Amino acid sequence: MPLIYYVSCSIILFFIGLYCLIMKRNMIRLLMGLEIMMNAVNLNFIAFSSRAAEGAVHPLAHVFAILSISIGGCVIALGLVLTIYAYRHYGTLDVRELRRLRR
């Protein structure tokens, strides 16, 4: 398949994640949106790596993708920790409720 399919797929995924970040109100869903965007970028890297050399894949992109997956795991873990604490404080996962409860 040509490269443009993969790249357009990753762009569509990126915008789905962005939509999720902007429109959704649930704290866990926002983290999911981040995860979708991250995966879109990783797909983009992997797709471009096949083009760099004839008949082979470029190692840089693969290393980058693996590292960015692990970094993404760290970020999401921290986000879930904060979500748990927020739930303990407010008893809800709605982002709008957090703003309303602030004094």
Next chain:
Amino acid sequence: MLTRLLGIMIMSTLSTPLIGLIGKRIKREKLLVTVFAVSIILCIFAIVLTSLLGIIKSHQYYVFMEDLSLPERPIFKADLISTFMAATSSGICFLALLFSARIIPEVKVTAYFSVFLGILTSIFGIVSSEDFFTLYIFWEAMCICSYTLVSFNKVRSETIEAGYKYLIMSSSGAIIILFALSFLYGLTGTLNFQILSQSLSQARGNPLVHLAVLMLLVGFGLQAGVVPFHTWLPDALCAAPSAASAFLSACVEKMGLYCLLKIFFVIFNSFYDEWRIPIAVFAVLSMFVGNFSALLQDDLKRLFAYSTIANTGYILVGVAVGTSKALAGSIFHILNHAIVTALLFLCVGAFISQTRTRSLRKLAGIRHTMPWTSLAFLIGVLSLATFPFLNIFWSELLIITSSWETGMIWLSFLMIINLMFSAAYSLRVVQAIAVKGTTYISRKAREAPLSMITPIFILAIAIIFIGVYPSLLQSLSEKIVNSSLRVTS
């Protein structure tokens, strides 16, 4: 010199778990852990300062693993700008830790110092990396440590909320950076700064490159607090412990500006001319929004957070003008604002620890009961108000005159208007602290302990010293621009 910088990174990475280990073994030995961490940071600061002086004297930079035939390799490089930023950050970090030695609760002391050291290490990584791969990893490490630092005081709901907001915004910014990097990688097949800049100068007119520059501007500008993306900054700086907000506002936020400088004057310097006007628009927006929001603010930490946004705008004015004089002004202003904002947040921290409030109205007249802290605080606020012969005056003068000389008169005019606003709110703070009578809260306050006064006074003396004798650091920042950045015009 570079091996020294890398050695520091290894040293602080190793000492981060070591601090945790010591803290776990020796229960309730807060003093020991504090002394250990503070002395490590002091060592780091001394080493970085000596290597900065060495680089200034020898006029050369140091590269680790530079081999352009292997573009995949990570490269570390210590030139003047990176050592300068590293020295600034480690100095501020030392003072912030010294300040917070007395006030952090005992159970959290190891986590606190580990997170600080983690941020400092990643800052060293960011400033010394010479390819996007390494830079991105250290960038994310810095961001993760900062989220922890913002939501450190987890019993209060405000901090959790601010930390979550910071996490969502800043990591979406990091993902936008990553997306831009994937396009740059697709276009050129490398992420090395040098090779990237060579091959991009032939790819002029490609819309994808401009898209990538826009995404990098958004992603790094988000960390720097540039205006449409600034909303996390006041919340995060309010919620963090005071020493942490001093460190975040003085160093972490400046890393975004450092990366923008690196992007526009090292990597994309052939595209810089098309991006002058957008940067100027961002700068003007940041100045106006920051200053207007700070104008009627009662919460002192929020006020200084907004003034941080406005000062980001001033630095971006220098970037938008883009002559070597203006860039020297920007770099000088990065140092000056780091010192001033660290001083102000530390003073507010001292007020909070003595009176449990940060409302300007309740703190009125506090100079009667906390004379020394208030004296240093007033020096900082006057410097923020562009008082002549204090440090910020000189860097702002440099930026304004250089933008005037380049013909961007409207930009310098807008900046002068903004300086008037900042003088207005600074004088409001001065009036409340020094002129008004005491309230029932400020009457009961006691002077802060010596471990808090010492770092505050070191910063205040630095402000006065730079203000009286600016030519030393001014010539240093001109040297930095000439040696480390590629100025086209």
